[in-house]
Amino acid sequence: MGRHRKPSSVNIGRSSVLALSGLLPAGLVAVAGASDLDPALQADIQPSPEEGIDALGARLAAALDETAGHAMAAQRFAAPPVVKTVALPENRVRADLPAGPLGIPGVAVAAYQNAEKTLLAENPECGMSWSTLAGIGRVESTHAFGGKADADGNPLTPVYGPVLDGSLSGNNVIHDSDDGALDGLSGYDRAIGPMQFLPDTWKRYAADGNGDGIADPQNLFDAALTAGKYLCSGGLNMRDLSQQTRAILRYNNSMAYVANVMAWANSYNNGVAPKPAELPRI
Structure with a gap:
């Protein structure tokens, strides 16, 4: 990271x-x-x-x-946000917002575009676009399981990745870094939220995307802004293809992953679904 x-x-x-x-x-x-x-x-x-x-x-x-x-x-006096996962009731209603390009859930579009706007003000040199964040969100969690989130951007069911204990081929072993505070596990870590951050990385880059004073990795608005900050870190310019590639490789050190993210980002920009050849197996 x-x-x-x-x-x-x-x-x-x-x-x-x-x-x-x-x-x-x-x-x-x-x-x-x-x-x-x-x-x-x-x-x-x-x-x-x-x-x-x-x-x-x-x-x-x-x-x-x-x-x-x-x-x-x-x-x-801009206090850093409180980093935590907020406990929410289970009977929340799914957001009813118009879908975006290629059926992308409206609440996800709102989160990605909000992150683009915030980063434009805070770090205009980065040139982050909402569609790049949407590409990440599509590959990582299909935008919180196809937009199964409430109007505040909180998934109706928490989003977690597999436990990183070495039991799955190709996954690293990552021991617990947050005492289970964010991922609900002890012993090992797992990726959290719709943008799939490891707990330790989330704590370093955590951002408050919806202005409630909390950086919750499960919240779409917080996760989208944090992903943007992470991609922009190190002074990278997302308008430059080579630098954009370097940034996306931070998420997953795989050129197939980069190809998938970029293909979906381009599709959200032009409204044309990516071709199978543009989506190599990750």
Whole structure:
């Protein structure tokens, strides 16, 4: 499994702004500053006829400090989600949403598109598409057993992979990493949720896709966003075919797996079902 590399932040010091203000005409400083600020703050840095460069520079620095302060505060106080599987009643109703391309369940489409939108804002360099996430979801769990999930994206029956105790040919032996908290097992691990994460990997990349403060691997919205973060980790660009291939190989180190995911992703984009030759046996 890969590692997620956090983008570096850029800090602009108050002294730098003041130094620049002393080198430029007051009007130019105001225009340059205003172009980088929220429109609501632009009025605060417009020069008055009697105002000198130093005074304008001070006001510009104060406005930038306030803006940066708000942004930093928002990042600082964004608490990480609680990582757990939520216990839900058994008599929940299946979501009744219009199906997407090729009959993809509507609640799954909503989860994948929500993840695309969130990642576009958080990591636009990645270029994650909802159809790539849909390709993963199709191969891993057929979108939570064909969309058997409630309107909140919670599967009506929890999704689990086989126990990784070495009893199945071709599967690795993976000993327990979560004390059974996520996969309900002790002794060995198993993949969890509609996007089939191992518990240890889920804990590293867990994301809250539906805004409830919880990162539940069984929830379609949480699982789709976490899958997107995992694929994007390491600064990969999903618009580049070779980098997209590297990302998908993290899920399953098999080119047949990559071919299946990409074939379904392309089909969800163009509405034409993949041909058998495009779906080699994994």
